[in-house]
Amino acid sequence: RITLLETVPHGSAADNTTTCISEQPSEEETIHSEGIQVLNFVLLPNQHTTLPVLGIDLVSLPGSKHLLLMDAQPMVQPNTFYEDHWKKWHTSYVANNGKFPWGGDFPEPVQQYVSKYALWTRLQDTTEDASSIIQSDVWDAFVHHLDLYMELLAKCSNNNDDELEAIIGPNVQPAYLDYRRQNDPAKPMLNSLYGKEWTDLLLETVLFPRE
Numbered sequence: 001r002i003t004l005l006e007t008v009p010h011g012s013a014a015d016n017t018t019t020c021i022s023e024q025p026s027e028e029e030t031i032h033s034e035g036i037q038v039l040n041f042v043l044l045p046n047q048h049t050t051l052p053v054l055g056i057d058l059v060s061l062p063g064s065k066h067l068l069l070m071d072a073q074p075m076v077q078p079n080t081f082y083e084d085h086w087k088k089w090h091t092s093y094v095a096n097n098g099k100f101p102w103g104g105d106f107p108e109p110v111q112q113y114v115s116k117y118a119l120w121t122r123l124q125d126t127t128e129d130a131s132s133i134i135q136s137d138v139w140d141a142f143v144h145h146l147d148l149y150m151e152l153l154a155k156c157s158n159n160n161d162d163e164l165e166a167i168i169g170p171n172v173q174p175a176y177l178d179y180r181r182q183n184d185p186a187k188p189m190l191n192s193l194y195g196k197e198w199t200d201l202l203l204e205t206v207l208f209p210r211e
Contacts, residue, residue, distance in 0.1 A: 006038075
């Protein structure tokens with residue numbers, strides 16, 4: 001489930017706003033806007049499994065300020081079996097990359113839904129253009145993170161009874177979805193931009209459905 005919301009101030013030049021979805025983004029395709037962009041990318045596995053939810057949130061604000069969370073969000077505790085799947089990825093694309101400062105501590109209710117190998121950062125006041133970092137470093141991290149997630153799904157969907165039995169079990173996905181519907185970090189901003197009715201419809205039927 002993917003949503004990309006963009007709000008451009010009245011009077012902004014349309015030519016200054018472009019969205020890049022190409023395989024090899026170029027400098028010309030970088031988003032240059034005084035507006036607000038909110039990207040939500042969510043992959044929900046079967047609700048009867050303990051598989052993590054792939055959650056990617058990128059919020060771009062005026063003044064070249066960007067918030068990014070990229071994570072295979074745990075649906076069980078302890079989460080070691082799945083978490084270690086991204087250990088090498090985190091070392092290569094996050095820990096050894098000085099462009100991703102830690103985004104700050106999460107509120108206690110959120111902590112159970114964030115793995116220790118998450119990419120969580122605030123890109124602002126950077127020496128390198130933040131849009132360039134998004135088009136290069138963030139893009140590379142996203143591609144490889146998504147590949148690992150798809151590999152995990154393929155491994156658990158190979159009709160091997162032992163593999164399937166290992167991933168079937170209780171999880172916190174219902175509580176996670178309810179938390180995102182009620183307390184998604186972007187919800188206050190979306191309410192102010194688009195109104196409560198539209199925001200609730202987006203969260204409850206598109207991104208984090210009840211069924």
